[in-house]
Amino acid sequence: MTLARLAPPLTIGILILPLVFGLVGTVLPAFGYLPALGGTTVTTTHFAELFAMPAIWRSAWLSLFVGLATTAISLGIVMLFVAGWSQTRVFQRVQHLLSPLLAIPHAAAAFGLAFLIAPSGYLIRLAAPVFGIDRPPDLLIINDPLGLTMMAGLIVKEIPFLFLVTLAALPQLPHRPTMQLTSAMGYGRVAGFAYALAPRVYRQIRFAVYAVIAYATSVVDVAIILGPNLPPTLPVRLLRWMNDPDLSVRFLASAGAVLQLSVTIAALALWWLLERFVAAVVTAACDGGLRFRRDRIVRILSLTATAIAGLLVFAGVALLALWSVSAFWQFPDLWPQALSLSTWQSALPRILDPLATTLLAGLASTLIALLLTIGCLEREIETGKTGGSRALLAIYMPLMVPQIAFVFGLQVLFVASGTDQRFAALVFVHLIFVLPYVFLSLSDPWRALDRRYDRVAAGLGRSRLVTLVSIRLPMLARAIATAAAVGFAVSVGQYLPTVLIGEGRLTTITTEAVALASGGNRRIIGVYAFLQTLLPFLAFAIASLVPALLFRGRRSMRV
């Protein structure tokens, strides 16, 4: 198994090196160094120019606020819900409702939400006959200046993510005995969870929480669809500068990317303070002997919030699908005047190439990520050492640095290499983001599998490779298939890296969807967003079918 020895350094390299090079390629122009545009001296004038931009601090503050509030609200809802309902039948139902939501790309969910809550959207259409509304009211719901709608769009997607991460962490803790103990001592469910389990759960999911902060402070697509206009959040302005026809604005864009990085770091620092504060409050409440025995209202509220988040996304996606097959559909009609497949018919021939690229890039990057992950985990078993929290940090690194701050630098690197291996480069840049998710979803089940199987095999004189192939892989087939589906879904959802490395010559369903979204045609958006949603769903469906097929003949492995 010498190959497994190579896996950890390779994995770390793939996770960290592009980050370093990308950041250097962004930071140098921020300080004036970009020879092709005549920048050869180090200067801070571009930062002066940046800070002179109108309302720049408001944009930065908005990003910070949206990022922190989104994370705090999503995490709060998830924690209260898990505390109040885990190990109940309701909990299992909600789990089934939320799991598929993880696969829906953020942009698709945001479009769906917009179709629901806009003044001409479905909810007002439902209310129209009751209140006698015949024209959409002139209300500022979408693009509100505080970014509340944008936060809602992010929260409905972060709740499933944090929920599933928490779900993965729970089995590693003495969950049931602890809850029995606290309730025997007279604590309410929520208080018992908060005092006895939450600190340990949080330690396990904290990097995922940091990834949410980084994502929410730097998100572009959701901010364009739902975010404020005057001024927009910082990443949206950044992208405009990166695309400005006046090329000298590139320096400003780089300086802005550095500011974006600072905003994300500031958000993480504030979050760290918030962690301390919440810990102090919980400790004080615990020391004060507060048992919160009657927590019914909190429980019901947390359930309601979680269910509404799930339903909003589902209803939004259903609306997207309906728009994609609708002919003329006027306000306040609840149903289009006619259904028509013409949008699908005209779009289909143009979908095939991007679809092929999406599938191939997704499969290739997922396969490589699986091989590397299995190599790393094998190496762990051989050496008996896990990388500890430092390795975990490395795995989360590409998720905790704003994409927009380093992919531009990566593009320069790719172009400078003069290679024409564009597809390989695309797979590689997808791999940077697929790898962490595959590793995170496979590592727990891998480590949890009873080591004695390996020892028995070794005792029977089988090599590591034979043990791996004939024992570990089959027993972990379900976990591997799920990890692959997660990786594939992540690859499908990549926008910025695909645009910058694919350079328009390689397009995926997601880049096509965002390009077409600029045209604002709801029917076309419906087609692409529906496909964007469908692909990950198919991946998860296959992931749940494959083990069932494999194990038809093995009774105790059957699902």
Added chain:
Amino acid sequence: MGLKRILLAAAVGLSLSSSLHAADIDPKNWDAVLEDARGQTVYFNAWGGSENINAYLEWVSGEVNARFDIDVVHVKLDDTANAVARVVAERTAGRNEGGSVDLIWINGENFVAMKEQDLLFSPGWAQDLPNWQYVDFESQPSILTDFTVPTEGLQSPWGGAKLVFFYDDARTDAADLPQDAEGLLAWAKEHPGRFSYPAPPDFIGSSFLKQVLSELIDDREKLQQPVDPETFEADVAPLFAYLDELHSVAWRSAAAFPQNYPDMKQKLADGELDIIFAFNPAEASAAIAAGELPDTVRSFTFPEGTLGNTHFVAVPYNSSAAAGALVVADFLISPEAQLRKQDPAYWGDPTVLAMAKLSDADRAAFDALDLGVATLAPDELGPIIDEPHASWMERIEDEWRRRYIAGN
């Protein structure tokens, strides 16, 4: 790959002459160009936000492949500036040959930016294309002067554009329709919340600002010159006084703006907006045909004139298929391609060809086009107001941002 090597490559790229490739291809020797073009793949970077345009480009791709053995791949952009940025990134990295962009749909400030940075395939080639003989540069001056900057054959015309307004006849009384910018403001005051424009730097939104400025500025001749920083503030004062008044009665009280033209179109269909505007006179007819607008939508324009311009295709200096790109540019101005383009069943974009220069059969075909119920006939479109110098757009956009971006 070390950082040093990247910077070195960038430095080398800068020192290379940008006209390295141009010498290889001579558009005057068209047979040689056709020969070079055979088997090439042309990456055509064009806005991809409109399905009928995408379908038209697909037809172009099929035709060019059958006739000239050239593959055309439509790279769908959400903003033309992305393609410009890509050419810059390539020069940054020293890729002065084999660039990834072969043909760009372009005009106005993007063209000026590329021209000033020497990023275009040169010297001028557009007037050497065989089909140039049909082009109507005499009566469409914007074919030779794009936003007051001479095109010098660095880009080939593709279509015309004229600012027109749309309304729904079932909701809005045609007798009340405004006749000029002042009238539009008065109309908006009577119908609060039912008019808006896309926020600059959206192309259509900026054009609306230029329309208002052209009407209100004390001397319209000033707009044909670069901005005079001395008088700029006074020159644009009437424009911003107008906008201040308009914003107080605009859709969402101007705390939010439509994203772009298609967004306004959707809002007209939803009944959120009552008057919208576009740069393509046939847009409304095309949208009715596609089921996006009700068939009661009609067009109008200002009798004193609205902005008009031309859009073009250009070839970057480092194109990997310059010969193929020229052949495609030539096909785009062939009578056949222009006829299909003006047909609202496919696109409905006004032609750049002169009817008088066409053969009788081609002219008859153009005459026979059904432009649709919501499209004004060419003689109803009203006078053309010339685009201001590109520096005006830049300064107005900056000023707009300075005043309004912080919200209230």
